[in-house]
Amino acid sequence: MDLxxxxxxxxxxxxxLTQHMGLAVETYNENGLTLSAPLEKNLNHKQTAxxxxxxCLVTLAGWGxxxxxxxEMDIDAHIIIQESKISYLKPVTEDFQAICPKPDDAMLHKxxxxxxxxxxxxxxxxxxxxxxxxxxxxxxxxxxxxxxx
Amino acid sequence: MDLxxxxxxxxxxxxxLTQHMGLAVETYNENGLTLSAPLEKNLNHKQTAxxxxxxCLVTLAGWGxxxxxxxEMDIDAHIIIQESKISYLKPVTEDFQAICPKPDDAMLHKxxxxxxxxxxxxxxxxxxxxxxxxxxxxxxxxxxxxxxx
Numbered sequence: 046m047d048l049x050x051x052x053x054x055x056x057x058x059x060x061x062l063t064q065h066m067g068l069a070v071e072t073y074n075e076n077g078l079t080l081s082a083p084l085e086k087n088l089n090h091k092q093t094a095x096x097x098x099x100x101c102l103v104t105l106a107g108w109g110x111x112x113x114x115x116x117e118m119d120i121d122a123h124i125i126i127q128e129s130k131i132s133y134l135k136p137v138t139e140d141f142q143a144i145c146p147k148p149d150d151a152m153l154h155k156x157x158x159x160x161x162x163x164x165x166x167x168x169x170x171x172x173x174x175x176x177x178x179x180x181x182x183x184x185x186x187x188x189x190x191x192x193x194x
Numbered sequence: 195m196d197l198x199x200x201x202x203x204x205x206x207x208x209x210x211l212t213q214h215m216g217l218a219v220e221t222y223n224e225n226g227l228t229l230s231a232p233l234e235k236n237l238n239h240k241q242t243a244x245x246x247x248x249x250c251l252v253t254l255a256g257w258g259x260x261x262x263x264x265x266e267m268d269i270d271a272h273i274i275i276q277e278s279k280i281s282y283l284k285p286v287t288e289d290f291q292a293i294c295p296k297p298d299d300a301m302l303h304k305x306x307x308x309x310x311x312x313x314x315x316x317x318x319x320x321x322x323x324x325x326x327x328x329x330x331x332x333x334x335x336x337x338x339x340x341x342x343x
Binding site for chain 2: 086096105125
């Protein structure tokens with residue numbers, strides 16, 4: 046099973062709310078990890094996307110990025126989010142995608158070293174939601190992975 | 195209809211995801227506004243509360259606080275969240291409550307003045323989730339209200 050399908054199944058199985066949100070894992074490639082959700086299931090009182098849903102999607106884009114990185118490194122670990130910061134820059138009026146670009150090599154190297162030496166790695170990630178060409182949501186989260194085997 | 199019931203109905207009507215989360219508005223009094231959600235509907239892969247759900251509840255506790263403040267001031271306004279910061283300090287393993295304490299008088303006065311003068315008010319709010327006596331989630335959000343009438 047490919048990683049994209051595996052990650053989507055994990056989200057849907059482990060976090061029931063992601064089913065209600067209509068979350069899908071779209072792609073994982075050199076541009077990073079992309080998740081999506083339909084506007085219709087995530088509406089607020091102004092018929093735009095609910096801030097809580099936008100935050101969920103970027104939070105999970107970051108979580109998912111750590112998940113695929115660990116799979117590529119062949120390391121079993123628990124992943125949690127420690128803290129995050131989000132700016133809602135403009136209302137989202139369409140189905141939306143959260144993108145988490147892959148961290149650069151130096152960051153990946155540092156993360157892997159920490160996991161190997163201390164069995165615990167911390168990694169800061171930056172996720173975004175665009176509407177057409179405009180940045181609508183900017184998110185920075187700090188994730189911690191704890192090796193389990 | 196009292197304010198607590200009114201706010202809960204608004205959440206459930208306007209943001210369908212709050213129904214899936216089992217969100218309830220518990221109380222509004224001198225201690226602030228308290229929302230709740232059952233663990234069972236908000237589980238993650240570790241059988242604790244999903245970070246996205248915790249973030250939703252504190253985000254809405256802040257939103258709800260602005261809502262009740264505006265009702266008390268008899269001002270009609272749109273409310274949006276502009277940015278927020280959250281720390282997940284410990285896993286939440288039970289049904290949880292998000293508390294937004296009422297801002298102090300100086301802050302309320304400043305907010306009201308802005309709304310009256312500029313028809314737009316900005317207010318920073320601090321929300322928390324405790325598990326027993328331990329702080330589990332700390333949240334700071336900045337909300338903007340735009341007068342509509």
